[in-house]
Amino acid sequence: MIGPEVLSAALDILNHEGPDGFTVRAIAQRAKVAPMAIYNHFDGLNGVLEELWIQGFKIFNEALTFHTEDAKDDLYHAALGYRRFALEHRGLYTVMFLRRFRYFLPSNTAIEVAHQSFQTFLNNVERSQKAGWFKDAKAIDAAQVMWSACHGYVSLELLGVNFSADPADPDEAFQLLLLTLRDGFR
Amino acid sequence: MIGPEVLSAALDILNHEGPDGFTVRAIAQRAKVAPMAIYNHFDGLNGVLEELWIQGFKIFNEALTFHTEDAKDDLYHAALGYRRFALEHRGLYTVMFLRRFRYFLPSNTAIEVAHQSFQTFLNNVERSQKAGWFKDAKAIDAAQVMWSACHGYVSLELLGVNFSADPADPDEAFQLLLLTLRDGFR
DNA sequence: CCAAACTATAGAACGACGTTCTACAATGGT
DNA sequence: ACCATTGTAGAACGTCGTTCTATAGTTTGG
Numbered sequence: 001m002i003g004p005e006v007l008s009a010a011l012d013i014l015n016h017e018g019p020d021g022f023t024v025r026a027i028a029q030r031a032k033v034a035p036m037a038i039y040n041h042f043d044g045l046n047g048v049l050e051e052l053w054i055q056g057f058k059i060f061n062e063a064l065t066f067h068t069e070d071a072k073d074d075l076y077h078a079a080l081g082y083r084r085f086a087l088e089h090r091g092l093y094t095v096m097f098l099r100r101f102r103y104f105l106p107s108n109t110a111i112e113v114a115h116q117s118f119q120t121f122l123n124n125v126e127r128s129q130k131a132g133w134f135k136d137a138k139a140i141d142a143a144q145v146m147w148s149a150c151h152g153y154v155s156l157e158l159l160g161v162n163f164s165a166d167p168a169d170p171d172e173a174f175q176l177l178l179l180t181l182r183d184g185f186r
Numbered sequence: 187m188i189g190p191e192v193l194s195a196a197l198d199i200l201n202h203e204g205p206d207g208f209t210v211r212a213i214a215q216r217a218k219v220a221p222m223a224i225y226n227h228f229d230g231l232n233g234v235l236e237e238l239w240i241q242g243f244k245i246f247n248e249a250l251t252f253h254t255e256d257a258k259d260d261l262y263h264a265a266l267g268y269r270r271f272a273l274e275h276r277g278l279y280t281v282m283f284l285r286r287f288r289y290f291l292p293s294n295t296a297i298e299v300a301h302q303s304f305q306t307f308l309n310n311v312e313r314s315q316k317a318g319w320f321k322d323a324k325a326i327d328a329a330q331v332m333w334s335a336c337h338g339y340v341s342l343e344l345l346g347v348n349f350s351a352d353p354a355d356p357d358e359a360f361q362l363l364l365l366t367l368r369d370g371f372r
Numbered sequence: 373c374c375a376a377a378c379t380a381t382a383g384a385a386c387g388a389c390g391t392t393c394t395a396c397a398a399t400g401g402t
Numbered sequence: 403a404c405c406a407t408t409g410t411a412g413a414a415c416g417t418c419g420t421t422c423t424a425t426a427g428t429t430t431g432g
Contacts, residue, residue, distance in 0.1 A: 019288070020288050020289055023417085023418065023419080024418080024419060024420080025417085025418080025419095034380090034381060034382055034383085035382090035383095035419095035420095036380080036381065036382070036383085036421095037380080037381080039419095039420075039421085040379085040380060040381085041380095044419070044420070045419065045420090097347070098284075098285070099284070099286065099345055100285065100286055102205070102206050102288075102419095103206055103419090114347075137362060141358075141359050141362050142362070144359055145339075145359065145362055145363045145366060147338075147342075148335065148338040148339035148342055148363060149334065149335040149338050149339075149363070150338065151338040151341070151342060152333075152334040152335050152336065152337040152338020152339065152341065153331075153334035153335075153338065155337070155338065155341065156333075156334055156337060159285055161283070161300075172327075173327050173330055173331065176323060176327050176328070176331055177331045177334060177335070179370070180331060180367060180370035180371055181366060181367070181370055182370065183369065183370040183371075184365070184366035184367055184368065184369040184370025184371070185366055185369075185370070209388085209389065209390080210389080210390060210391085211388085211389080211390090220409095220410065220411055220412085221390095221391095221411095221412095222392095222409085222410070222411070222412085223409080223410085225390095225391075225392085226408085226409060226410085227409095230390070230391070231390065231391090288390095289390090373432100374431105374432095375430100375431095375432095376429100376430085376431085376432105377428100377429085377430080377431095378427105378428085378429075378430090379426100379427080379428075379429090380425105380426085380427075380428090381424100381425080381426070381427085382423105382424095382425085382426100383422105383423090383424095383425105384421105384422085384423080384424105385420100385421080385422070385423095386419105386420085386421075386422090387418100387419095387420090387421100388417100388418080388419090388420105389416100389417080389418065389419100390415105390416095390417090390418100391414100391415085391416090391417105392413105392414080392415075392416100393412105393413085393414070393415090394411105394412090394413080394414095395410100395411095395412095395413100396409105396410080396411085397408105397409085397410070397411100398407105398408080398409075398410085399406105399407085399408075399409095400405100400406095400407085400408100401404105401405100401406095401407105402403105402404090402405100
């Protein structure tokens with residue numbers, strides 16, 4: 001098999017050298033494969049990105065999935081899982097959410113799997129709403145708010161936009177974000 | 187003068203064709219200028235981006251600046267201004283916050299003006315804190331939280347990541363985000 | 373069992389990119 | 403009027419994603 005090696009080489013490059021090093025020739029070289037192989041086994045560079053996107057959302061979906069008897073706790077862990085996924089798989093997060101690749105447009109099926117992840121998150125919101133959170137806000141709006149906040153925090157963190165001059169504990173700042181949203185929605 | 191035409195051509199392309207169309211030759215053609223001019227009058231493509239960055243943060247800074255007697259109201263308007271800036275100057279916002287340009291790294295002075303904008307925002311947070319908001323959170327953490335939330339919402343909006351299937355009023359969803367944060371911090 | 377048909381391969385090649393080089397024209401201070 | 407400096411156009415270089423070409427390998431049908 002040659003596909004998996006190409007994907008893991010692509011991911012290696014993405015994680016260690018960032019999007020600027022993500023080229024057909026670099027991927028092929030690291031996978032010890034001819035550049036042409038990327039066109040034989042994938043649909044070019046976009047095909048590789050598409051595959052990473054889909055695998056990424058599969059992992060991401062698991063990181064968001066919590067289903068105990070305590071819905072509010074599940075939602076909290078889903079938000080923590082959101083950030084943990086981004087930090088542990090920053091290459092995948094870049095593909096999925098930061099759009100840093102020229103001419104890459106996810107296919108319809110790729111967009112579909114992304115929506116499924118949002119649905120997973122939305123389910124936790126709805127369960128929490130039954131448990132008394134989120135007042136009378138529409139669940140989908142509340143979910144979008146929480147999702148946006150997580151994405152904003154995490155993407156600034158990944159991009160290294162460090163406004164707080166000193167590197168105060170970033171875990172704590174994220175927690176403040178979550179607790180503030182929780183209190184605001186209560 | 188030739189610099190301004192190059193910059194406005196670059197901005198035009200960025201606003202109307204997105205980062206993928208942002209090339210030296212395309213900018214030069216639209217500015218009716220030889221490609222070399224971009225190296226004579228700027229430091230290459232990165233120099234153009236740097237100039238857009240600096241001009242962008244100048245406008246951005248104004249969009250965040252409110253200073254009436256009502257600090258809380260000022261902060262609310264600053265957050266609205268954040269989003270309005272992004273929607274009205276999406277090209278600039280892309281340069282400043284989305285990092286979609288290969289090999290572009292802002293200089294130290296460019297990072298400095300970005301920090302000044304955060305400082306403007308932070309000032310509003312501190313004034314609001316004196317007026318009773320934000321409990322005992324550190325002002326800088328509270329500012330980072332609000333900034334992250336704004337950035338997350340706006341960047342998903344700009345990238346067209348539209349999870350709410352129906353295009354429900356996006357103004358309203360942003361307002362929900364702000365009000366939730368306000369209530370959470372109170 | 374072998375010829376034929378398909379498939380993967382390496383490597384050159386193409387157009388576009390950012391950037392640099394190379395002459396040549398324009399300009400301005402003395 | 404001279405020459406040093408500066409801006410110009412356009413070709414050229416290396417790299418990018420992608421395609422083409424010719425060859426080697428593998429499968430398949432009789």
